[in-house]
Amino acid sequence: MSFKIKGGIGSLGYNREGGGRVLYIFNGKFDFAATDVVVSHAYTDKHEGEIDFAEYDPSKISTDRFEIEDEVPLSSILVIHNVSELSDQENKRIAIFFTKKFLINLLEDGVAVIFVDLEEQTIFVVGEDEVNNGDLVDALLKHYSDATLFAREYDHIYDY
Amino acid sequence: MLTKEEVLKRIKEGSGDELKGASVFLRANKNLVLAAVKVNGLELRYAKANLQSDKQVVMAALENDGEALEYIADVLKDDPEVLLAALSSMDRKA
Numbered sequence: 001m002s003f004k005i006k007g008g009i010g011s012l013g014y015n016r017e018g019g020g021r022v023l024y025i026f027n028g029k030f031d032f033a034a035t036d037v038v039v040s041h042a043y044t045d046k047h048e049g050e051i052d053f054a055e056y057d058p059s060k061i062s063t064d065r066f067e068i069e070d071e072v073p074l075s076s077i078l079v080i081h082n083v084s085e086l087s088d089q090e091n092k093r094i095a096i097f098f099t100k101k102f103l104i105n106l107l108e109d110g111v112a113v114i115f116v117d118l119e120e121q122t123i124f125v126v127g128e129d130e131v132n133n134g135d136l137v138d139a140l141l142k143h144y145s146d147a148t149l150f151a152r153e154y155d156h157i158y159d160y
Numbered sequence: 161m162l163t164k165e166e167v168l169k170r171i172k173e174g175s176g177d178e179l180k181g182a183s184v185f186l187r188a189n190k191n192l193v194l195a196a197v198k199v200n201g202l203e204l205r206y207a208k209a210n211l212q213s214d215k216q217v218v219m220a221a222l223e224n225d226g227e228a229l230e231y232i233a234d235v236l237k238d239d240p241e242v243l244l245a246a247l248s249s250m251d252r253k254a
Contacts, residue, residue, distance in 0.1 A: 064205075065230075065231075079234045079237050080237070081237055081238035083238050083239075083240050083243060085240035085244075086240055086243060086244065090243070090244070090247055093247060094229075094243050094246075094247070097229060097230075097246075098229075098230075098237075101230040
C-alpha cells in the first residue's frame with residue numbers, strides 16, 4: 001500500500017532561495033516511503049537532464065525556539081508533561097497550547113510542515129487552518145510518545 | 161540596538177517591542193526584563209534564556225499575558241503553579 005497525498009504538495013522550494021526546509025511529522029516511526037512520495041511530487045524540474053533535487057544529510061531546521069536535526073522523537077522537541085496537580089482538562093489545555101504554538105512557530109519561520117498519517121497512509125501539508133481546527137493537534141497528542149520528526153533541507157542538485 | 165534608556169522609555173509608554181532590538185546584555189538584566197514583562201508579558205520571548213526559567217520573571221509575564229507560556233523554559237513546564245497561572249490568565253483575557 002502506498003501513501004496518498006491529500007490536497008497536493010505544491011512547491012517546497014530550494015534552500016539556496018530560502019525555501020526547501022521541510023519538517024515531516026509521522027504519527028509513529030519514520031517511513032522513508034512517505035518522504036519519497038513527497039519529493040517525487042514536489043521536485044519535477046530538470047537540470048541538465050536530471051531531476052533538480054538534492055537533500056542535505058544531515059539536515060537541520062532551526063527557528064528561534066526549536067532546533068531539529070534529522071530524525072528525532074517529537075517528545076524530545078515538544079516538551080509536554082502530565083502534571084498530577086492539574087486536572088485532565090487542564091493538562092489537555094496546556095498540551096494543546098504547546099502543540100499549536102510549536103506548529104505555528106515552524107510555519108511562521110517558513111518551514112513546510114508535512115504530516116504523515118501512518119494509519120491512514122495519507123500525507124498532507126499542514127497550514128494554519130489544520131493547526132487551528134484541532135484534528136491534527138489531537139492526532140499528534142494521541143501519538144505524542146511515539147511520533148517522530150524528520151527534518152530535511154532540500155536544494156538544487158548541484159548545490160549539495 | 162536599543163539603549164537602556166530607550167528600553168525604559170518603551171516600558172514607560174507601553175508601546176510594545178520593549179525588549180526586541182535590545183542587546184543581550186540588556187535582555188539578561190533581570191530588573192529590566194521584569195519591568196518589561198509586567199507591561200507586556202509576551203516580551204518574555206526576548207529575555208535571555210536564564211530569565212525564561214526564572215520563576216519570578218515568568219510569573220510576572222504570565223500575570224500580564226497567559227500566552228507568554230509559549231516562551232517559558234522547559235524546566236518550568238511541569239510546574240503546576242506556573243501552568244495554572246497561565247490558564248488563569250488566559251481565562252481572564254477570554
